[in-house]
Structures are given as C-alpha cells and as structure tokens.
Amino acid sequence: MDSSLLLHNIISLLFIFFTINYSQSQTPVAKPKPSALFVFGDSTVDAGNNNFIRTPMKSNFPPYGRDFINHIPTGRFSNGRLVPDFVASYVGVKDSVPAYLDPTLRIDDLMTGVSFASAGSGFDPLTPTLSGAISLEQQMKYFREYKSKMEMLIGKERTVDIIKRAAFMLSAGTNDFIVNYYALGEPISQVLYPNVSSYENLLFENIDQFLKELMNEGARKIAMVGLPPMGCLPEVITLNRNAAMNGRECVATMLSVAKDYNVILQNKLKAMQTSETKFYYADIYTPLLDMIQFGKSKLGFEEVSTGCCGTGYIEASILCNMNSAICDDASKYVFWDAVHPTEKAYYYVFTTIRPVVDTVLNDY
Numbered sequence: 507m508d509s510s511l512l513l514h515n516i517i518s519l520l521f522i523f524f525t526i527n528y529s530q531s532q533t534p535v536a537k538p539k540p541s542a543l544f545v546f547g548d549s550t551v552d553a554g555n556n557n558f559i560r561t562p563m564k565s566n567f568p569p570y571g572r573d574f575i576n577h578i579p580t581g582r583f584s585n586g587r588l589v590p591d592f593v594a595s596y597v598g599v600k601d602s603v604p605a606y607l608d609p610t611l612r613i614d615d616l617m618t619g620v621s622f623a624s625a626g627s628g629f630d631p632l633t634p635t636l637s638g639a640i641s642l643e644q645q646m647k648y649f650r651e652y653k654s655k656m657e658m659l660i661g662k663e664r665t666v667d668i669i670k671r672a673a674f675m676l677s678a679g680t681n682d683f684i685v686n687y688y689a690l691g692e693p694i695s696q697v698l699y700p701n702v703s704s705y706e707n708l709l710f711e712n713i714d715q716f717l718k719e720l721m722n723e724g725a726r727k728i729a730m731v732g733l734p735p736m737g738c739l740p741e742v743i744t745l746n747r748n749a750a751m752n753g754r755e756c757v758a759t760m761l762s763v764a765k766d767y768n769v770i771l772q773n774k775l776k777a778m779q780t781s782e783t784k785f786y787y788a789d790i791y792t793p794l795l796d797m798i799q800f801g802k803s804k805l806g807f808e809e810v811s812t813g814c815c816g817t818g819y820i821e822a823s824i825l826c827n828m829n830s831a832i833c834d835d836a837s838k839y840v841f842w843d844a845v846h847p848t849e850k851a852y853y854y855v856f857t858t859i860r861p862v863v864d865t866v867l868n869d870y
Contacts, residue, residue: 538870542619547677549625554581554605561638586849592856628682669724677731732768741844
C-alpha cells in the first residue's frame with residue numbers, strides 16, 4: 507500500500523475516533539429523577555382533595571385559581587400553583603401534582619404521583635375533626651389504597667419500584683397550633699397539654715409514627731416541611747387582640763413556638779436517617795419571614811401583611827369568594843388570602859428550598 511494512502515487512512519481513522527469520543531463527552535448525562543412525587547399534609551399542599559369531602563374548608567371556586575392553568579379553581583388554596591407543583595416540574599415528573607380523590611385521574615396521573623393532603627389537617631388527631639378534614643391517618647390509608655389499585659393496574663413489581671424510587675413530601679402542623687391549640691381546640695388541648703412543650707411532644711410522637719409507616723410502605727426519600735412564621739399570618743394577627751391593636755405586629759410567642767419546633771424537627775429527622783431511607787428538612791419559616799420583612803425593599807412585593815382577597819385581614823376559604831374584592835395583581839402580594847401565600851410567594855419558597863431538592867436528586 508502506498509505510504510501516503512496509509513497515512514491518509516490512519517489520519518481518517520483518528521479523526522473519526524476523536525469525533526465520536528468528543529460527541530459522546532458533549533452529550534449531557536441524564537440525571538436520575540424520582541419516579542413520582544407523593545404529598546401528604548394540609549392546605550399548603552392540598553391540590554383539591556377537599557373538593558370531594560364534606561367540609562367548609564374548600565377553595566374550588568373563584569377567585570381561587572385565578573392564575574392557575576386555564577384559570578381553574580382546582581381546590582388549591584392560592585391563586586395558582588403550590589410548592590409541590592414547582593418541585594414536580596423542576597425534577598421532570600409532571601407539571602402539577604393532582605389530588606388523589608379526583609375521579610378523573612388517568613393511570614399516567616397515578617403513576618407519577620398524587621397529593622393526599624387535606625386543608626385543615628394536622629398531626630393532632632383532634633385537629634382535622636374541627637373542620638371535617640382528612641386526617642393524616644386516613645391519608646395513609648388512601649396511600650395504601652393507592653398501592654393496591656396500582657398493583658391491580660400495573661402489577662406488584664412495577665408498583666414497588668415506583669414507590670421505592672419516588673420522593674415524598676409532608677407539610678403539616680400549622681393547623682395544630684392556629685386552629686387547634688390556640689383557637690377552637692383550646693378548651694380541650696390546653697387542659698390536656700398545659701404547656702406548649704407537652705403539646706409538641708404529642709405532635710412529634712405522631713410525626714414519628716407517620717414517618718415510620720411511610721418507611722414501612724416503601725418510602726425511601728422523605729422531605730418534611732417545617733412550620734412557617736405562624737405569628738405573622740394576617741388572620742392570626744387579626745384574631746390576636748394585642749397584635750391587631752398594636753400596629754398589626756407579628757405575634758412573638760407564636761414565632762418562638764415555630765422556631766423551637768423547627769429546631770426539634772430537624773434534629774429528629776437527622777436521628778431517623780438510615781442506610782436505606784433519607785430524610786430532608788425543608789425550611790419555609792425563613793423565606794416567608796424574609797418576604798414579610800424585606801419583601802418591599804428587596805423582593806419586589808408591594809403588600810406583605812394582608813391578603814389579596816377581601817380586606818386581607820380575615821378572609822380564607824369560603825370567606826374569600828366571588829363576592830370578595832380582589833387585588834388587581836396578586837404577584838404584588840405575599841398573601842393570597844389571610845392565611846395562604848400567593849403563587850409568586852410559593853415560587854420564592856421553592857427557589858429557597860431548591861438546594862434541598864437538588865440534594866434529593868443527588869441521592870438517586
């Protein structure tokens with residue numbers, strides 16, 4: 507063979523070799539992602555389960571959902587999406603997490619995760635009874651029912667695999683304090699638990715039991731949301747005479763309770779870690795308080811202490827309805843009603859917990 511031809515062939519082969527390897531090195535490696543997202547808790551993550559039960563805690567009517575996809579009031583307690591929706595979209599599971607009790611769900615909806623959460627629920631068994639909400643115990647039963655359905659639809663092996671590779675989110679606890687211990691349930695709860703520490707012990711016992719049940723059902727990656735700055739919720743301030751009369755300042759004692767609770771929760775989650783199951787803490791206290799304290803000066807909000815709906819001081823659920831006065835632009839508000847954040851505020855919360863989401867993804 508002619509030497510020049512041989513040299514040409516060698517150069518051609520080397521070019522092909524390096525081209526192939528370069529192109530392979532430039533191809534992004536797909537990051538592992540959860541198979542599904544399952545959500546438990548209260549109105550902060552309820553996607554509409556309360557639409558299908560008898561309870562006054564509903565939001566499946568205007569103006570709720572005003573800025574959701576197609577302006578549909580799905581039963582989410584906001585003008586748009588919630589944190590689980592942003593998380594599901596970010597990790598590539600789905601655009602939004604539907605309510606488990608929605609009878610129109612398809613198999614694809616079920617396979618990629620649902621929300622079992624119910625507005626008004628809490629870790630104290632008494633809490634959901636005050637509004638007819640779905641208890642955490644019943645939410646767990648619904649999860650087991652879900653697993654049975656999926657085993658019939660796609661088989662046990664695939665169902666087990668979905669659960670094993672799924673991410674789980676739990677957000678509750680606020681109602682135990684603002685609806686129960688310091689409000690409607692006070693005559694009972696504060697007799698049984700004369701100080702807040704003893705009441706917190708009850709809640710943590712129930713949290714521990716719930717998390718262990720999730721583990722027994724196959725959950726391997728569980729994120730738990732802490733308490734928000736409860737004392738700064740517009741409705742809480744309105745119902746506290748001293749705070750309402752004193753320039754509508756946040757209720758300091760309830761802020762302290764939330765901070766102490768969150769520290770204990772973080773320690774308990776660390777102690778529950780195993781080689782198979784990972785627990786993650788998601789902080790909602792800091793970003794929500796930041797929006798309230800610095801929202802006007804740094805984060806682009808114009809109203810940080812009242813809701814967009816009605817007077818913004820007391821309206822939530824059925825009190826925020828088609829007859830209520832509504833602000834023109836909810837993105838200028840931290841709160842949608844007197845309890846729940848706007849979609850923009852929830853998105854800000856999501857951006858602050860995104861490092862936690864990334865940690866979950868890195869653990870796959």
